[in-house]
Amino acid sequence: MAVRGLPRNGKAHAARPESALRRALSHPVRSVPLAFLAVILVGAGLLMLPIARAGDGTDVLMPALFTSVSAVCVTGLTTVDTATFWTPFGQGIILLLIQAGGFGIMTLATLLALLVRKSIGLRGQLVVQSETHTLNLGDVRAVLFRVAKIMVFFEAATAAVLTARFWIAYDRNPATALWHGTFHAVSAFNNAGFSLYSDNLIGLAEDPWIIIPICVAIVAGGLGFPVIIQLFRGGMRVRDWRVHLRLTIYGSLFLLLAGFALFGAFEWNRSETLGPLTLTGKLLGSLAGSVFPRTAGFNSIDYGAAAPETLMVTNILMFIGGGSAGTAGGIKITTFLVLGFAIWNEVRGRDEVTVAHRSISASTQRQALSVALLGVAAVVGGTLLLLLLTDYGLEKALFESISAFATVGMSTGITFNLPPAAQWVLMALMFTGRIGTVAVASALALSSRPRLYRLPEERPIIG
Template sequence: MADRSRLWDGPLRRWHPSQVVVVGFIAVILSGAALLHLPIATTGVDYSFGDRLFTATSAGTVTGLQVVDTASGWTHFGQVVIMVLAQIGGFGLMAVSSVVAVALAGRLELRHRLATQAEVNLDGAANFRSVILGVFKWSMGVEATVAAALFIGFAGIHGEPVGRAAWLGLFHAVTSFNNAGFALFSDNLVGFVDDPWISGVIATSIVLGGIGFPVLMELRRQYHFPKRWSLHTKITLLATGLLIVVGATAVLVLEWTNPSTLGPMGVIDKVTAGVFQGITPRTAGFNTIDYGAMRESSILVTIVLMFIGGGSASTASGIKVTTFAVLGWVIWAELRGDREVDAFRRRIPAAAQRQAITVALSGVALVAAGTMALVTFDRVPLGDGLFEATSAFGTVGLTTGITPTLGGGSHAVLIVMMFVGRVGPITLGAALVLRERSRRFKYPEERPLIG
């Protein structure tokens, strides 16, 4: 039998791993758009190729922004295509191909391993095969558990037929764990605002998918030894917990008396809805209240949460919680006059600090450019444009309702932002670099005035 690991021989051997990731995602998105262009994918409406490409990009980048209603605009075939794209986009294109290659050939060519590590930040020192298969098994296990729990909710609580409940459970398990935000209801999950079971299961799935595979694998190995956790795991868990609490509290306080959102609800329903909205803005585009009816202060909080995003090497995007936390420690160290940046009795290297600054400022620049483009092309209000651009960059998928009304130019802008948000500014930048170099000299040092 031919050695399938040799599939990576030839021209691909000369590619930078980041280039493989970028080109691979483009191929998957275009393939998804082609499948959605088949007559069996739609319910009879002749959507433009731009609409299909937008949907494929949104699914493949696990965003959730929609120009076509998923529940009524696509057939079961089209919905399956969207679900598969979300699965590939969330778990990782190269990770999926690695699982297939390991299963078929038992080993991988080095370039393939490097491409996977560039995409999902796996530890290069670890046993690659065991790690990648472990991540795959964990993902499938969580999604199966979530699907079963949602099936109970849809069938037992809401009286859906068995087949329909099973499909709803499977689809929402995949899209929630992969933080895609696609729902099979025209109002997303607004109809379940007072259902703690459906909301709770999906929220839990979102958190697990948004923490990141390295954290999940470490917790699985030594969850009962917190002192042994890596700095990355400690930072991710601390920042994630704080952001959930801050987000939920802010929504509850700001929307408690809003007659268009939480105002008419009882206390328990308000808390349920508030906590859900505190979780979903950072990673997934599910919503149980109408964001178009929220107060501007709540919208601003949501924009900040979307920009920060989830954990590194997770199904979420944004600048990531570790980036946000590292920047916070950098500021704290500077305010205290410390020469080194420390966290949990560990020193954060200067390279990590530079990377955090690069990611954050690149994100700010992309969101600003995207907002300017939306405001220019469609004359949307600045707040709506900023919300939409941030949602696309963070691959969140939340919207104030303007996505379907935007023109082709704005949709193209959002497609680019969703793509860049998923592959990452640094990954895309590395893919565009023609060659790597190491400089053999240093310039004289001179300190500019700061502030």
């Protein structure tokens, strides 16, 4: 009788490619941070070259390292002015780092998410028959190719619109218009928030041909590859939507509308922000105030002059972030909504958490809780360190910490003045927020093992 797992001749065959791939991807805590760290160090080294910076200053190590971390983690926080400190060569390096970071995290998150679900198809389909349970190198190539095509499509379309606008309306020469259009398109789709203007997008706040394409690219990049590909493959019929698609689409719409309404209500008549703008400018400003925090980091107003209520709403939007397996940061919409449904069902006295007539497993709920609480711990720790290392108050320190952890890139204007120790805190938050949530969530799912016994149950007092 043949031993299970061995052929009848008793000789074991070499491990299949998908087995090796599964083993490699099942340890993201080790492999992923090292890969991103290597790209960050290479990027910092290139930015330290004299040809990369405009000035002759010798203190370039921290600006180069901070900018590289921010670009690879697609955050957008900067300690120097991207438009004036870096030469076109340096800006080109930043653009490549943004593209590498966005593509890397998007494909990594997608592969890990699909690996956990054990459902990658050769033609890039996200759901295949449950009995196949296969993951091979051909599937990975198909997924990578589809992710690349989606990125190129959205970036090229956005760049075309922006280039035409910069050329026609702002009297840029064709080469400059193309460069500005491409840079901002890549930065937008990858939710990076880097801009070639010293005031970011404040000077363009009333131009719908700039703000709207950038907002569309941000939302598209933040939805995530699984959502985009299902919509592209004829998934517009709501009855065919799976739970992840429903949570991402409905959650995104709700947050966008709520953010639009609240931002407009708080800033509509404030002279420091939306007050002086035209009606179109105010509407565009409200739209940008809802889209940019999730989690692009562009800004069309001065957040240092924003109302405290606006900063609080922005903090919430930044911390939640965008969709999973995309370029957005934060704890992700699905994490937030799964916890929300868990609370709702608990209040209603239901043992089972259900969404759209589907049950959410207890392991998924535990993973969502772990990601959310670890995010809270990172933000609280970062805020405390900023309070200790700087003279800024809680409001600005908290805003900066959430912006860094959620890889947003917004600032109330204090990033330029932070001491080196505080900059290291933000770099750690950016790296943790970009890599940590994906790695932790995937590691928790991939390390899940069924227990063959149950311990005696007790109920400690809660509340």
